[in-house]
Amino acid sequence: MSGRKKTLLKVIILGDSGVGKTSLMQQFVNNKFSHQYKATIGADFLTKDITIDGNKQVTLQIWDTAGQERFQSLGVAFYRGADCCVLCYDVTNEKSLNNLSSWKDEFLVQSNVSNPQDFPFIIIGNKIDVDENKKISSLSKKLNNITNNQLGGLNYPVFETSAKDAINVESAFEVVAKMALQQEELNDANGNDVSDDYNDAINIHLEGDSGNCAC
Amino acid sequence: MAPKPRKKSILSDQVELVYAKSKCYLHPTSSKIDNVAGYLTISRGPNATNNDLLVSFTIESTLKPEELKIYQQADLDDIKPDASKNTPENQRVVSKPHTSVLLGSNFSIPISFIYSIQVRSPSMGMWYGSIVVNTQDGEKLPIVFFHDDESPSTRARQKVRNQNFETFSESGELFWGGVEFMQVLGDYCHLVKSTIEPSVYLVNPVTDDLRNFAPFKEKAKTPKPKASPPFQLPDVNKFIATAKWKVLETVATFSAKTKNQVIDLVEEHAPLPIRQLVNKPEVQKIGNEFEGARVYLAKWAAQVKEEAEESQKRFQVNDEMYSIINKELGGEILTDQEISKTGRREEISKSEWESFFDFSGRLRITASEVKDRIFHGGVSPNIRGTVWLFLLGVYPWDSSSEDREVIRRSLSTQYDELKLKWVNDEEKRASEFWKDQKHRIEKDINRTDRNLPLFKNKKRNVSISAIGSNVPPVVRESSPETPDEDENDDEFDVSNITNPHLYKMREILLTFNEYNENLGYVQGMTDLLSPLYVILQDESLAFWSFTKFMDRMERNFVRDQSGMKKQMLTLNQLVLFMLPNLFKHLEKCESTDLFFFFRMLLVWFKREFEWDDVLRLWEVLFTDYYSSQHHLFFALSVLSDNERIITQNLRRFDEVLKYMNDLSMRMNLNKLLVRSELLFLRFRRMIDIIDRENNSKSDKNEISPDLRQLLSRELVIQKEVERPEGVGGG
Incomplete structure (x- = not known):
């Protein structure tokens, strides 16, 4: 990788309205939290340069989108070429948890990624700063149920964060960056090798890798 | 005779x-x-x-x-x-x-x-x-x-x-x-x-x-004894100042064009004295032989433009600026008469507004005259509530004060009746759909314009019903989940709206679902309601104004998004028609979907301007003075204003999107309003010319129906279809 131009990694944040997508992005990129965020309309992104594994310089381009379902059908151009997708829910809102698989499916349909089977997703449960009694009851059980039955039983990395109190946000996005970089390298490989058969082989190879990444 | x-x-x-x-x-x-x-x-x-x-x-x-x-x-x-x-x-x-x-x-x-x-x-x-x-x-x-x-x-x-x-x-x-x-x-x-x-x-x-162009004489400070009006010398200084501006503005337009053509441009557009200067052999020699001279001239022109813009910042938009803008647009396509009608005027003051009405509170000038005035000047904040009720059609233009009082009372009763439909229906409120709608509404209400003093949270011990309530107490008390009984003190918990005004907006949106049973709450609606509520501060009137506003905005929110797609497509055609060079560049950037306009169109630039500017823009758009879709010309003016920067600096979809998103809160409203008016006039003129040419030719230029519809003042109405059983509010 060294000697090459700095890699741009494209990350999409999805999830129900109000789970804290904008707040997560702002906390990670600008280290700030505001009470005055508005409901996001359309899409926007922020970028941040980070170093992975102490030597790889990458630029994360993090896309924040509107949570209202009907807006997803428009302007999906920004899904194209994504390297990682962050699925968010609100730990106080069970419905947002239940909708994770819809967001995943929607993303795969719209983004047209080459490897839907093992495209890197990461799950973030936000707002852990709230009172315990407000949280979804037996959350881990429900979450397990969803990953096993709806998300295809894959071991997607899971983080619980507080964008408000800056808990776990940094470490979640470090993992996002690593996963995105792997995907980017895969895409590069795909770009260089036109053989479909060969692509399949790479997919199989990477399935093991994504397992290693689960934290 | x-x-x-x-x-x-x-x-x-x-x-x-x-x-x-x-x-x-x-x-x-x-x-x-x-x-x-x-x-x-x-x-x-x-x-x-x-x-x-x-x-x-x-x-x-x-x-x-x-x-x-x-x-x-x-x-x-x-x-x-x-x-x-x-x-x-x-x-x-x-x-x-x-x-x-x-x-x-x-x-x-x-x-x-x-x-x-x-x-x-x-x-x-x-x-x-x-x-x-x-x-x-x-x-x-x-x-x-x-x-x-x-x-x-x-x-x-x-x-x-x-x-x-x-x-x-x-x-x-x-x-x-x-x-x-x-x-x-x-x-x-x-x-x-x-x-x-x-x-x-x-x-x-x-x-x-x-x-x-003053229609009325400023009232003389000291009444003169009866005498003929004093003979006034023409204002020589003013004349000279104007002439200087003419030279500056011509030069300023150069910087808008490619640098290498400066000399050519001088030949085409400069006033005679400059043209003569440039045509002098020694000057021409420099221009032809030394690239450096052109660059120098271009830099100088850029400086002048900067100066011109700086001055415009200080003095608002002046006549000269309108000409600059117009020239950049290719002014020769419009007549002087048309250009003289554009431009921004003083906002309508309370006394001027009142002078429009006779003793019975009936308008004594025509509604179109009033709209002309509002389109070009806007209204003063202290009459905005009243004016908007006319503009939105809550009050008919030909009503008397008495009529309006009757309408106001009747609407208030009708609102209470609508509201009771959910207030008195426990079964409805227990339904999944209703609970989901309530959650969506409250979540967004709590994220709407919280920087406004009116929407800052009040202290917990302030009773909701005591603050400026126009709602009959009976409705207030029977309204479910009255927030001031909530024990929760996390002010940002979505289910906990402690601000009385935000609470009323919640009531309005829940009641709107009774009025329009198919649409349901969609993000962006709180942005549309908030200005109406803030200027009226009356729950019933804000509600009815909102219903009228939503008549035209419903197409932005329909489930299949066809209304937004249609507008973006029309805008796409408009850009191609009016700004073909920019369009070509956007094609290269894979940006012709104009996605960056999504937010601007959905909530009528609410997120792009400061509060006061949003109100001014909306009242201009409410008039339908030229077109019921003037917001598309306004969008076009944003693109046109940034054409040079986009074509010279931006190469990719994400760059264009980022640039356009970041224009938010950095745009000059008045300048764009003038530009959008000129763009409309130019558009209309182009259609006229094409139609005329078509009459005499067998080889016809087709104008798309979408573009032609932009000439209409009739509202484009698109209603949501019936909500299928089991479909949520997403």
Whole structure:
């Protein structure tokens, strides 16, 4: 990788309205939290340069989108070429948890990624700063149920964060960056090798890798 | 017809009636009984020039019987254009009209003392036409109403015209007494229509008046003794300043074009002196031989442009800027007359707004005149609530104050009834759909314009129902989940709306779901409601205003997003049509989907401007003055304003999106409003030209129906289809 131009990694944040997508992005990129965020309309992104594994310089381009379902059908151009997708829910809102698989499916349909089977997703449960009694009851059980039955039983990395109190946000996005970089390298490989058969082989190879990444 | 000089000598206290109109009335009070009938006359005293002719209002009952006869005769004589010539002159001599201090109603004023006359057309069966004379001293004389149905001469004249199928005057206006009066007056003085107030005619305007286009004279600080108005020298400094600007603006446009063509541009567009300079052999040599000279010239031009923009920042948008913008757009396609009509004016003040209405609170000028005024100036914040109720159609333009009070009360009752549909229906509130809607609404309400003082959270111990509530207490108390009983003190918990105004907005949106059962809450609606609520601060009126606003905005929110797609497609066609070079560049950037306009269009630029600017923009758009879709021209103006930067610097989809998103809160509203108006006029002109050319050619240029629809003032309405069973509100 060294000697090459700095890699741009494209990350999409999805999830129900109000789970804290904008707040997560702002906390990670600008280290700030505001009470005055508005409901996001359309899409926007922020970028941040980070170093992975102490030597790889990458630029994360993090896309924040509107949570209202009907807006997803428009302007999906920004899904194209994504390297990682962050699925968010609100730990106080069970419905947002239940909708994770819809967001995943929607993303795969719209983004047209080459490897839907093992495209890197990461799950973030936000707002852990709230009172315990407000949280979804037996959350881990429900979450397990969803990953096993709806998300295809894959071991997607899971983080619980507080964008408000800056808990776990940094470490979640470090993992996002690593996963995105792997995907980017895969895409590069795909770009260089036109053989479909060969692509399949790479997919199989990477399935093991994504397992290693689960934290 | 030029008046012939009169040779016959008349006494110094006498005048000869040049023109008389019967059954003109003053309406000193709101009661018809107090109306005062009189004659509006133009008369000539002994040895008087046209400038000395008197315009007078004389109350009928103050005339002596023998004089009344002469007035009556003069009124009737004027029916036929040549009649006066046949009437012996001495038969039209009456005593000089005088201003009666006692009655306070008669007036008489020389033409030279009249600054302007406002002519207000009648509305069929609604109210009488009238004129208001504004004096050079800044006084308004009493309004004279033309009771055409009572005036023998006007009736006879109308009859003649009807027989000749000339119901309308030459300008296409309905024929009425005021038009006739102005026609006659125009024979004796120079009348110029004000470009600011089309209903106002300046009388013998001096150059300064024309330049200012001021429809009314500023009230003089010290009333002058009766004397002819002082002769004014033309303002030489102002003239020079203007000329300098003309040079600067021409040069400034260079920087908008490619640098290498500066010399060519000078040849095309520069005023003669500069062209001569550039064409001098030695200058040309530099231009042709040294690239450096061109770059230098371009840099200089860029500096000038910067300077011009800096100055424009300080003085708001001035006439010169309109020309700059227009030239950048290719001004030659518009006529000077069209350009002079654009531009920003002062906002409508409370007193000006009130002057639009008569004693019964009915508009006495036409709605389109009011809209013209609002489109170009906007309204002052202290009348915004009232004006918006008209603009949105909650109050009809032809209503009286009394009508509006009745409407207001009725709407309030209807609102309460709608609201009770969910308040009193426990089963409904227990449904999944309703709970989901409530959650969505509350979540967004809590994220709407929280920087406004009105929406800052109040202390917990402030009782909701006690704060400025216009809602009957019975509804308030029965409203479920009254928030002030909530024990939770996390102010950002979505289920916990502690601010009374946000709470009312929640009620409005929940009730809107009863009014429109198919749509459901969609993100962006709180952005549309919030300004309405803030300026009205009345739950029922805000609700009904919102329903009217949503009539036009519903297409932005329908489930399949077809309304937004349609608008973005239309905008795409518009960019291709109007800004083809930019379009080509956007193609290279894979940005022709214009996704970056999504937010701007969805909530009408609410997220792109500061609060006050949003209100100003919306009231302009509400007028539908040129087009019910002027917001698309406004969007186009944003692109046009940034055309050069985009084409020179941005290469990719994400770069374009980022740049456009980041324009938020950095745009100059007035500049864009002017630009959007010019773009519309240019668009209309382009369509005209194409249509004209199509008539004479077999090889026709098709105009897409979407583009053609942009010429319409009719609202584009698209309703959500019925919500299928089991479909949520997403």
